[in-house]
Amino acid sequence: MSDHLRAHDAALARLQALHPKKIDLSLDRMRRLCAALGDPQDRLPPTIHVAGTNGKGSTVAFMRAMAEAAGLKVHVFTSPHLVRFAERIRLAGKLIEDDHLAEILDRVEAANDGQPITFFEITTAAALVAFSEAPADLLLLEVGLGGVLDATNVIPAPTVSVIAPVDIDHREFLGNDVATIAGEKAGIIKRGARTVSARQQDEAQAVIEAQAERTGSPLTLMGRDFDAWNADGRLLVQMEDRLLDLPEPSLFGAHQIDNAGLAVAALLALDDPRIDDEAIAKGAASAVWPARFQRLTAGPFALKARVAGTDFWLDGGHNPHAAHALADALGHLSLKDGRPVAVIAGLLANKDAAGFFAALAHLNPVVFTTGFEADAAADPVTLALAAKAAGLRAVACPDIDAALAEALMQDGPPHIVACGSLYLAGEILARSEETWPR
Secondary structure, three states: OOOOOOOOOOOHHHHEEEEOOOOHHHHOOHHHHHHHHHHHHHHOOOOOEEEOOHHHHHHHHHHHHHHHOOOOOOOOOOOOOOOOOOEEEOOOOOEEHHHHHHHHHHHHHHHHHOOOHHHHHHHHHHHHHHHHHHHOOOOEEOOOOOOOOOHHHOOOOEEEEOOOOOOOOOOOHHHHHHHHHHHHHHOOOOOOOEEEEEEEEHHHHHHHHHHHHHOOOEEEEEEEEEEEEEOOEEEEOOOOOEEEEOOOOOOOHHHHHHHHHHHHHHHHOOOOOOHHHHHHHHHHHHHHOOOOOOOOOOOOHHHHHOOOOEEEEEEOOOOOHHHHHHHHHHHHHHHOOOOOEEEEOEEEEEOOOOHHHHHHHHHHOOEEEEOOOOOOOOOOHHHHHHHHOOOOEEEOOOHHHHHHHHHHHHOOEEEEEEEEEEEHHHHOOOOHHHHHOO
């Protein structure tokens, strides 16, 4: 699967011709390129390395907000981007400048010297160069895919390894069962680093515990060594030695309680005295992470919804686990005012559409399926059939605008959510500079 680039990422256009074009999990090419660049992975600030199936980005967003509230300068690497490639690389709190990115890419491309390399590998190498050359107190490094052989795993040893919830996704690369996939994710657990894990299914937990024991990495596990829950609109995080009473997380949805709790435990594992309870509280209440059950308040889609007397939400979750979290959040919305839900859904063709729609079925939403700007996007008619098979009313639409028009014609008016893919979310956010992630 190749990365989806937008026209204004001009500095990256030539990288679309790189080979291998498809994901090819290996560290050999990455190690070769990093060596040619002087091994920037050996010159990074203290690093928190984050893997998992769902919640990685939200956990990183909470950690960034909390660490910055403590006054730390924080580098961040996430993927994919929604509108502009620069979203992937944040240097000491600010998105990398286009000219700086282009200059580093020129150096990395020259160092690669025409050798086989994937888009993700060469851009990860560029990020590592940027991080190694700019002073910071902390690097939050999100895995692209898997863990063991992901390009980010070229780093020798993080300070803390974080495993977000593990579930089945990317079967073609990672395996067909939770235990196998957990083995891939647990590949970021290394000797000399502490490990903090989210609440896991039993099969995943056993694999993570075994890898931590094998590497001698002290493991802090949610549900065993710490926990987080909502109590009367407050986030409570119980650590082994204390209870933190924090504001409700800024990111919407019950699943964000766990993500915020995981972020707290990961940051406390750094044992940095600057990250105090006040900073953690401020970060929990201020974190921003676009397209993760985000209510749009600007741009053309939000305007059309507002004129119709309703709201428009955006969520990039693309597997059944994420769909269950989405359904829970939508259920809370609907429960508050009794209004129905309309879903605009677009997924990649290789995703589990049946499982995705089954997770939403108890809400009984009307579904409007659509395509988006990606070669691997599923056909809207095929998606509508999958939704109908899950017992839902579904209508195939030619594009997002038609899907929104149909949704706005429903009685209610319904809460509207566009979901199923970060590519779909990016296409919606790209419509107006007001909604570009900053």
